[in-house]
Amino acid sequence: MPLHFTTDELSAWLRLSLEPGLRSDQARLLLGALGLPPSIYAASSSALLRYLPAPLVAQLRQPPNDTLQQQIDRTLQWLDHEHHHVLTLADPAYPPALLDLHDPPLILYINGQLSHLQQPALAIVGARNATPGGTAIAQDFAHYLAAQGWLICSGLASGIDQAAHRGALAAGPQGAGTVAILGTGIDLVYPAAHRQLAHDIVQHGILLSEFPLGTKALPYHFPKRNRLVAAFSKGVLVVEAARQSGSLITAKLATELGREVFAIPGSIHSPLSRGCHALLRQGAKLVEQAQDILEELAPNSLNPPLSTLAPDPTLSAAARQVLTLLDYSPQSVDELQRLWTGSPATLAQSLLELEMASLVARLETGNYQRLKN
Incomplete structure (x- = not known):
């Protein structure tokens, strides 16, 4: 369960994460040296000057400006709604896997069922312009793995991401669900065509973002999103990817964090197979069926494979x-x-x-x- 902060305590956390000009590494330094945000804002100028330049110290010693206060108030109002949560670095419910990052977010905005954070997670990522075969594979793998207790993590993008989320949701309430990590504020859906999908995820999973409310989709937000996808999960499965793609960046980050990387091979003639083949040459584990992943990540939890070996007997x-x-x-x-x-x-x-x-x-x-x- 998340901590129950007083309004003043939560406001201080929000202000620290939103403070103009204050880098996240500076904020973490202050937390380590001076304690929780209320203590930081109560610290003397001389104490703050040990860690920050004078202009920033002067800013922290003043009440928040109108723009910053409005953003804090807007977030507090957002939290009044069902399924809306904020987790801070000090919160026991904060996903411990994200602490492996050198720059874990100070604040996580969550819309959905926090209980899903207790499930082990597997990321499924790939091309936005995926083939029908690729999307079918992503959906089938996600369905099966979610039914086996794995929370399916992806980025709400078109193509493979979308198929992974839908597959996990198709496992029903008994499945582990899905988490969509966003490159926008939690109150925005990008792409807009996935609004209904985002609504469905809130009912049987979670939307998660490190970006403040109202943050629009900008190109440099998605590499930041990808690092959370990699860190959040015990492994990353790449279904289809070109040689230069965000999915390969996610896989590289996962390797650096000590996560398992899996890739599905494809036709040598398909441009969307080249990224997966490159990963395989670099040591990713080749995957042909979902059981291959379970053998690596949870070898003692295998159930009999889903039967897809024979055509539908109702076919002519x-x-x-x-x-x-x-x-x-x-x-x-x-x-x-x-x-x-x-x-x-x-x-x-x-x-x-x-x-x-x-x-x-x-x-x-x-x-x-x-x-x-």
Whole structure:
């Protein structure tokens, strides 16, 4: 459970985190040397001058300016709503994994169910412009792992992130849920198209941000977000990624923090496989099924694997035959027709049946790609 601060104590924490010109490392230095924020703001000028330049000391010795006070008041009002929380560095509920960072946030803003913070976390990240096959893999892995008690962590972006969150939510109330770490203030959703997804996460997981309320999406916020994704989780799974991508930055940060890094291999012809293949060459663990991750992170907690080894028995015989012809790399209808011994009409009908069963995807190019075993 979070600490219950008085309004003055919480206001002092908020002010310290929002203080103009005060770097986070300076704030942590003051906390270590002078104690909690109320003690910092009660300290004499001579005590503060040991750690801060004179202009900052003068600022801290004065009441907060109008802009800063309005921001503090706005946050206190935000906290009046259900599921809204602030965790400080001194709070027992503060995620201990984030303390491995050299710059853990002074304040975490949380919207959702704090109980989810007690679950072990696994990050699933990847390309925003993911393929249908990649999003299906991310969703399936997240679903299974959430059902096994792993809180699925990602960044609420399009593509793989979105699929990971949705997969975890699909595990239902018995699953461990999902945490979306934001690159904006907790009161904003980016991209805006994920507003409903964010609402669903609040019901069965948490939204988490280190940024003050009202902070908009800016490019330099997302590397900061990525470091929290890496630190928060015991491991990071990269599903699809280009050679230069934020997902590889997250994986690099995870390695530096001693977390496990997993990668799913793909077609040598796909640009979105190159990042994963680079990670594998650098020592990431190759993953083909969710059980591979559990064997590394929790070898004593394995349940029997979800059965995806046989096609849906409700499929027609023709559709089952066509499924055996499909590869996990895109294939054209002409290529399939050369392999298929039946009529073109039956092939087209079978492909539609498989698409409706979410076993294959029809790409924008008109090609087809197999999604599952």
